[in-house]
Amino acid sequence: MEKPVTRDPGFYVMVAIGLAVMFAAPVMLDLFTIMQITQYVVLSVFALSLGYIWGFGGILSFGQAAFFGLGAYTFAVASINMGSTTIPMVLAFVIPTIFGAALGYFMFYGRLSDVYLGVVTLVVALIFWKLINHTAGPEYSIGEARLGGFNGIPSIPTLHVPGDPGAWLDPGQMFQVFMAFLIIIYIALRFLIASDFGRVSIGIRENETRASLLGYDVRKQKVVVFAIGGGIAGIAGAMWATYQAFIDPNSVSMEMSAKALVWVMAGGVGTLVGPIIGCILLQWLTLQLGTVDVVNSIAVLGAIMMILVLALPKGIVPTARSLMLGGYVLWKRNHGQGQAMPGKAVKE
Amino acid sequence: MRFGGVTAVDNVDFNLKDGELRCLLGPNGAGKSTFFKCLTGQLTPTEGTVTFAGQDITGAHTHQIVNLGVGIKTQVPNVFDGITAYENVRLSARRKHLKPMAKELTMHTLERCGITHLAKREVGLLSHGQRQLVELAMVLAGEPKLILLDEPAAGMTGDERDRLAQLVLESARSAAVVVVEHDMAFIRQIAKFVTVFNRGAIFREAMIDDIMQDREVQEIYLGKQANAA
Amino acid sequence: QSDTIKIGGLHDLSGALDSTGVPMNQVFQLAIKEINEAGGLLGKQVEPVIYDPQSNMSLYSQYATQLALRDQVDVVMGGITSASRETIRPIFHRYDTFYFYNTQYEGGVCDRNEITLGTTPAQTVARLIPYGMNLYGKKVYTIAADYNYGHITAAWVKRYVEENGGEVIETEFFPLDVSQFGSTISKIQGAAPDFVLSALVGTSHLGFYRQWAAAGMKSEIPVLSTVFGAGGTEQVIMTPEEGNGIISSFGYFEAIDNPTNKAFLEKVEAEYPDKDWVMSEISEVTYEGVKMWADAVAEAGTTERDALLEVLTSGKTYDMPAGKVKIDPKTQHAIRDVYIAELQDQVFEIKESYPDSPPTDTQMVCDLIENPDSNEHFEISL
Amino acid sequence: MDYTLVIALEMVRAVAWLVLLASGLAIIFGMMKIINFAHGEFLMLGGYTVVISTGNGVNEWFAMLVLAPIVVGIFGVIVERLVIQRLYGRILDSLLATWGLSMLMIGGVTMIFGNSVTGVATPLGGMSIGDYQVPRYNFVLIFAAIFLLLAIWAVLKFTKAGLIARATMQNPDMSEALGIPTRWVYMATFGIGSAVTGFAGALLAPMTGVVPTMGVNFIAQSFITVITGGASVITGTLSAAGLLGSISQGMTFLTGPVYGDAALLLAALVLLRLLPQGITGRIFKKSL
Amino acid sequence: MLLDVKGLSAAYGLVPALHRVDFHAMPGEVVGILGHNGMGKTTLMRSIMGYVKVTGGEINFDGKSILGTPVNARAKMGIGLVPQGRQIFPNLSVEENLHVAIPGNKTEVARTTDEMLELFPRLKRLLDRRGGALSGGEQQLLALARCLARHPRLMLLDEPTEGIQPSIIDEISETLASLTKKIDITIVLVEQNLDFITGLSDRVYAISNGVLDREIPKAELTDAGAVSAFMGFTA
Numbered sequence A: 001m002e003k004p005v006t007r008d009p010g011f012y013v014m015v016a017i018g019l020a021v022m023f024a025a026p027v028m029l030d031l032f033t034i035m036q037i038t039q040y041v042v043l044s045v046f047a048l049s050l051g052y053i054w055g056f057g058g059i060l061s062f063g064q065a066a067f068f069g070l071g072a073y074t075f076a077v078a079s080i081n082m083g084s085t086t087i088p089m090v091l092a093f094v095i096p097t098i099f100g101a102a103l104g105y106f107m108f109y110g111r112l113s114d115v116y117l118g119v120v121t122l123v124v125a126l127i128f129w130k131l132i133n134h135t136a137g138p139e140y141s142i143g144e145a146r147l148g149g150f151n152g153i154p155s156i157p158t159l160h161v162p163g164d165p166g167a168w169l170d171p172g173q174m175f176q177v178f179m180a181f182l183i184i185i186y187i188a189l190r191f192l193i194a195s196d197f198g199r200v201s202i203g204i205r206e207n208e209t210r211a212s213l214l215g216y217d218v219r220k221q222k223v224v225v226f227a228i229g230g231g232i233a234g235i236a237g238a239m240w241a242t243y244q245a246f247i248d249p250n251s252v253s254m255e256m257s258a259k260a261l262v263w264v265m266a267g268g269v270g271t272l273v274g275p276i277i278g279c280i281l282l283q284w285l286t287l288q289l290g291t292v293d294v295v296n297s298i299a300v301l302g303a304i305m306m307i308l309v310l311a312l313p314k315g316i317v318p319t320a321r322s323l324m325l326g327g328y329v330l331w332k333r334n335h336g337q338g339q340a341m342p343g344k345a346v347k348e
Numbered sequence B: 001m002r003f004g005g006v007t008a009v010d011n012v013d014f015n016l017k018d019g020e021l022r023c024l025l026g027p028n029g030a031g032k033s034t035f036f037k038c039l040t041g042q043l044t045p046t047e048g049t050v051t052f053a054g055q056d057i058t059g060a061h062t063h064q065i066v067n068l069g070v071g072i073k074t075q076v077p078n079v080f081d082g083i084t085a086y087e088n089v090r091l092s093a094r095r096k097h098l099k100p101m102a103k104e105l106t107m108h109t110l111e112r113c114g115i116t117h118l119a120k121r122e123v124g125l126l127s128h129g130q131r132q133l134v135e136l137a138m139v140l141a142g143e144p145k146l147i148l149l150d151e152p153a154a155g156m157t158g159d160e161r162d163r164l165a166q167l168v169l170e171s172a173r174s175a176a177v178v179v180v181e182h183d184m185a186f187i188r189q190i191a192k193f194v195t196v197f198n199r200g201a202i203f204r205e206a207m208i209d210d211i212m213q214d215r216e217v218q219e220i221y222l223g224k225q226a227n228a229a
Numbered sequence C: 001q002s003d004t005i006k007i008g009g010l011h012d013l014s015g016a017l018d019s020t021g022v023p024m025n026q027v028f029q030l031a032i033k034e035i036n037e038a039g040g041l042l043g044k045q046v047e048p049v050i051y052d053p054q055s056n057m058s059l060y061s062q063y064a065t066q067l068a069l070r071d072q073v074d075v076v077m078g079g080i081t082s083a084s085r086e087t088i089r090p091i092f093h094r095y096d097t098f099y100f101y102n103t104q105y106e107g108g109v110c111d112r113n114e115i116t117l118g119t120t121p122a123q124t125v126a127r128l129i130p131y132g133m134n135l136y137g138k139k140v141y142t143i144a145a146d147y148n149y150g151h152i153t154a155a156w157v158k159r160y161v162e163e164n165g166g167e168v169i170e171t172e173f174f175p176l177d178v179s180q181f182g183s184t185i186s187k188i189q190g191a192a193p194d195f196v197l198s199a200l201v202g203t204s205h206l207g208f209y210r211q212w213a214a215a216g217m218k219s220e221i222p223v224l225s226t227v228f229g230a231g232g233t234e235q236v237i238m239t240p241e242e243g244n245g246i247i248s249s250f251g252y253f254e255a256i257d258n259p260t261n262k263a264f265l266e267k268v269e270a271e272y273p274d275k276d277w278v279m280s281e282i283s284e285v286t287y288e289g290v291k292m293w294a295d296a297v298a299e300a301g302t303t304e305r306d307a308l309l310e311v312l313t314s315g316k317t318y319d320m321p322a323g324k325v326k327i328d329p330k331t332q333h334a335i336r337d338v339y340i341a342e343l344q345d346q347v348f349e350i351k352e353s354y355p356d357s358p359p360t361d362t363q364m365v366c367d368l369i370e371n372p373d374s375n376e377h378f379e380i381s382l
Numbered sequence D: 001m002d003y004t005l006v007i008a009l010e011m012v013r014a015v016a017w018l019v020l021l022a023s024g025l026a027i028i029f030g031m032m033k034i035i036n037f038a039h040g041e042f043l044m045l046g047g048y049t050v051v052i053s054t055g056n057g058v059n060e061w062f063a064m065l066v067l068a069p070i071v072v073g074i075f076g077v078i079v080e081r082l083v084i085q086r087l088y089g090r091i092l093d094s095l096l097a098t099w100g101l102s103m104l105m106i107g108g109v110t111m112i113f114g115n116s117v118t119g120v121a122t123p124l125g126g127m128s129i130g131d132y133q134v135p136r137y138n139f140v141l142i143f144a145a146i147f148l149l150l151a152i153w154a155v156l157k158f159t160k161a162g163l164i165a166r167a168t169m170q171n172p173d174m175s176e177a178l179g180i181p182t183r184w185v186y187m188a189t190f191g192i193g194s195a196v197t198g199f200a201g202a203l204l205a206p207m208t209g210v211v212p213t214m215g216v217n218f219i220a221q222s223f224i225t226v227i228t229g230g231a232s233v234i235t236g237t238l239s240a241a242g243l244l245g246s247i248s249q250g251m252t253f254l255t256g257p258v259y260g261d262a263a264l265l266l267a268a269l270v271l272l273r274l275l276p277q278g279i280t281g282r283i284f285k286k287s288l
Numbered sequence E: 001m002l003l004d005v006k007g008l009s010a011a012y013g014l015v016p017a018l019h020r021v022d023f024h025a026m027p028g029e030v031v032g033i034l035g036h037n038g039m040g041k042t043t044l045m046r047s048i049m050g051y052v053k054v055t056g057g058e059i060n061f062d063g064k065s066i067l068g069t070p071v072n073a074r075a076k077m078g079i080g081l082v083p084q085g086r087q088i089f090p091n092l093s094v095e096e097n098l099h100v101a102i103p104g105n106k107t108e109v110a111r112t113t114d115e116m117l118e119l120f121p122r123l124k125r126l127l128d129r130r131g132g133a134l135s136g137g138e139q140q141l142l143a144l145a146r147c148l149a150r151h152p153r154l155m156l157l158d159e160p161t162e163g164i165q166p167s168i169i170d171e172i173s174e175t176l177a178s179l180t181k182k183i184d185i186t187i188v189l190v191e192q193n194l195d196f197i198t199g200l201s202d203r204v205y206a207i208s209n210g211v212l213d214r215e216i217p218k219a220e221l222t223d224a225g226a227v228s229a230f231m232g233f234t235a
């Protein structure tokens, strides 16, 4: 993360790929595939939210789904009541951000850290989940919108052109809009991380004591990072709600939170591409497994996850990177520069 | 300062003029580091007050105190392991200065501490002494008015120690410095006025030579070393 | 035009709901096998397209889309919980993919694109309550799962109890993940009802029947249930001493005594000799779904939806293992025989049967003849 | 009067229930910092051991008190050798791996035993307190919980095992240099943790529907109890279980199950805010 | 000879840290090693203990090669390490920190503990304090005691005087000296404190950039200037 974003080729490659997909996909792929990758896009945004706060703020959230769900329900309720989707989309960012800030304040000013922090987030998500699940009765409705408990909220409006509620986006357009979201968020995060603000949070991740001994207000910094993460997760939730046209408590479930963790870990903590890749890979697997006639889809998925951890401890992206790096050094070595040691490795 | 049963620092009255260089000696467990922790707000004194540059900073948050111009090198190095030495120091320099200036200051400080060659190394992978120097650089790059050094010479050899001594003396021109050290050779190079802690209380305050001769100090602290002087 | 007729199947084959999904899917395949052995439809073979939603709603919506858009199947059977149905129903409606929902549920679906064959409260609860009240008395204690099905069923229970001059002394709702019922069991004892009406759902709630028996309550207060045994596994998981005496009401029980059912069960036995589940309404109705659809296709000579609806809603009566079934044109729900049975040694013994019971609840809110393009799930408010 | 007695009993049972759920995890997570996301499935395995073996004529008490702990313990050791041992210090990778494991176990058990195995009826039947009926088995649960805590306490207190385990978890490298075979320590600790979990699962079996997916309902509760408990295995588990259990159970009586659970969560939240290191992180520090 | 290191090379990943190091220690001998920061002293100690992946050469302990022997086995063979940075168990009490180290049954544990408290009286009043709460020097003492408690035959000391007050340095120095006389213990000592190392060692080597080749004659040791000359200019 040292050299400025603008001088990192990887950054341009990523953005280029993103744009390419964004414009090429709708013309090249059939409707179903488009809807498929739309889903990956949405969940990637969710993965990014955790990838950021965890990888670049050292904040571990076991309950990231709380924000995802909050965003989703905010959007659902707002859009059903307003009949428009533009403001709800904004709300789905603002409200989770505020909630994140509040929760962050509650936690970080209470000196909560590492796994305890994780569990507090988890608990918050669980509470949210319990309450939402409890809203089956007709008395639980906000304006037009019935919260619907376990069954969730059906028929959520599709995204439309801002200001013109008539103009629904077709799946192709919806995909492009979401892809744009993803790219923008990616770019924004890259710059944020490279900024001084970002470097400080990395410092805090490495050593809180020293950070405060340099005069940085660790708690404030963390709250901000956490809130940003919450906001992004919220947007993802909103995208999810309108993409699926329905939303149910699963979006707040422990499983949803755990999924995010798994994507980030599989892809690689401390990178932004990693979470995206991890998310796409695992979601794709889940989907494929359901279509082939395997003994038991879930068992197979489980096995794959275990193997993944053992085979790629650092996660996909970092492993790939260090492979490339290692290759490079070896290459240098074989070409005489490196002053490596003779004698072969002895197992310790 | 009290921890449960333990009283680590017991009503200490310690005054420092700005620009002064003070050495703080004392047996292991005398309370020197704890005293530092109280000054920097890592611990809040159970009694008494701390004033810095005329302000009462008792119970203020670490970052607030630091922003008033206090810099500390802790006994157990506190550094950012995951990132490079350069980034470490820069994070400190950037507090007060804009980017270009910060860059310059960073390079310059690394230079002063003689670790320019480590700039691009990941600090977590450095040797103990190297980490000590990185931390020192971070402190200096903050350009504090008051510098607290807790055993800076620990794990330094002859000529490195000499360079460190020079460094400390230089810094003392622009700031008040308090040095905790057990390395007498080092102390002798820099010390003028010395405070000796014992059992959490101030035991002696005198010029270095008198301290070296002081029977009781030899008793509790110096041992034979004194004669070596 | 493809050279097979494609029929989609969406049943959870793994995850929390697989105990229900697997039997449904097996019977589903059996029905298709029969059709193909009988020479297929319109001279084509019938090809099942089966996906496993893994008890996961978002996979439901994805596979639904996949069936509709990519595989372009002619009809889809599946969906278990109301949640899953409400996830996929709009999708099939949007892409005009004919859809059969074959599960008993709380009623209220009104969608020209969907045929709903399972029983609704008006068919089962309406019978169960009076039956219980005659036997045991007028004070009822309701315990129900805390989600739509539970709430709506509880509402029906209240209504029927009152219609029959009794009173519901207490209604308690339980989150689906609650597995400890000690406190409730004590409360029930305190309230001393004549019988307990349970609309508890899912595996954690099985804990209730266990702990109820453990407290020695079986001999004290009888338990009637609107769902116990729906999946065909509960009665097996419970030991006889725990399960005996539980009374349920469904559109199908294995014990139904008619030649069609005998033949059906034999076929199933032959096809799946080592199955560990019991045939239940939800599976049998899935079988009905395939057969009725196939019959309609054969008669209409096409797989085109409206033509099929013509035939299906023509008032034609089908002779099924469950008895006589016909489709009510207003709601496109089944009018069917309903049974009340009591569990003895892990087997339901039929106590009563009620021919031609209509889905009066859904009829209150839905009329597809009046407004054919309605497309929603009404909440039947009482 | 009787009613209050019944309520009191229910509360104690709820506490015991939490203790049983959490103890195994307290060892595996509390001591080894391995997030065993398959904890619920370990419980489930314990339950299945009982159900299957009694189904094949084994005495149910033997199955619950002896067989289940052994089976699950051995299973735990195998898992540790194959997977966990590579994940020490990588607390989150352990989450990823064990989550995979839990799916694998759910699927595996479904494939092998199917998901409609006839369970075991609760032994001992009911007894009456005044005009209320309660399961005698409640007392079994309560005593089991007490026994479990005492056993763990004895081991930690009177053997060096506990000390060595704690040292190993705090600084494996240094422990090695002091001649501690850390690999074995890890393996044993995980094995014991699993065995305890299996034992709990077995005891819960008669009170719940034993199905492959039963685990998911317990995982959250267990973790929350362990974490709110804080560092020390016994005092932590006991105090947390005591507080959370009685609060939630009390709530359940007053308002019904929904708010009972919510109350448990809220209580945990407040506790962690007040005691950021868990209960035993601040008070009873020195306890085991 | 008890310890014999031949042509030892070690690297961190692809970064070399030790290059063909040769040295040995006779039973009862104290071998000192001087070197600037980052020259490889700690790495050398850690490779003898078995932490660092050795890329070449051999290490023989008591005539047997111990390459490939896991750390804890080496410890059992009688090698003890006082690591740089002390590595106290922060959440164990001082007493527990000692007990963990001591093999054998309760009585032996009790006896050895007392033994150690005799050697390091300052630890007495700290017995039930958290290791992490100790002052730097206190931790250093504890680390020494913890190592000696195992009665090692070979003790590896990585900068043991760091952060210790002068008088205690002397005490330690005496303690070690008398130990080497009383029981047959061999010590490899990495130090920066000239007086200390001179006082104790029978032989002193200088290490520089991972190369250990020059033995420093006793005579030279008293003269700091000469020493730094030997150690090569600062890295």
Ligand SMILES: Nc1ncnc2c1ncn2[C@@H]1O[C@H](COP(=O)(O)OP(=O)(O)OP(=O)(O)O)[C@@H](O)[C@H]1O
Pocket (backbone or CB within 6 Å): B003, B006, B007, B008, B026, B027, B028, B029, B030, B031, B032, B033, B034, B035, B075, E129, E133, E134, E135, E136, E137, E138, E163
């Ligand atoms: N958190 C704590 N809890 C209990 N006792 C503590 C705590 N922190 C420090 N102490 C005790 O307070 C005393 C002073 O500790 P401190 O670290 O200040 O000593 P010091 O003067 O820095 O010694 P050294 O020169 O060895 O670093 C020591 O006896 C130490 O054990």
Ligand SMILES: Nc1ncnc2c1ncn2[C@@H]1O[C@H](COP(=O)(O)OP(=O)(O)OP(=O)(O)O)[C@@H](O)[C@H]1O
Pocket (backbone or CB within 6 Å): B124, B125, B126, B127, B128, B129, B130, B155, E012, E015, E017, E035, E036, E037, E038, E039, E040, E041, E042, E043, E044, E084
């Ligand atoms: N884990 C590591 N990974 C990569 N390089 C390392 C690692 N540990 C040490 N090094 C490098 O190896 C070299 C030798 O380190 P070592 O710790 O042995 O030095 P040292 O002689 O002990 O110095 P000091 O006196 O400061 O303790 C140093 O340049 C250091 O940067």
Ligand SMILES: [Mg+2]
Pocket (backbone or CB within 6 Å): B032, B033, B034, B075, B150, E135, E136, E137
């Ligand atoms: Mg100190």
Ligand SMILES: [Mg+2]
Pocket (backbone or CB within 6 Å): B127, B128, B129, E041, E042, E043, E084, E158
């Ligand atoms: Mg070193």
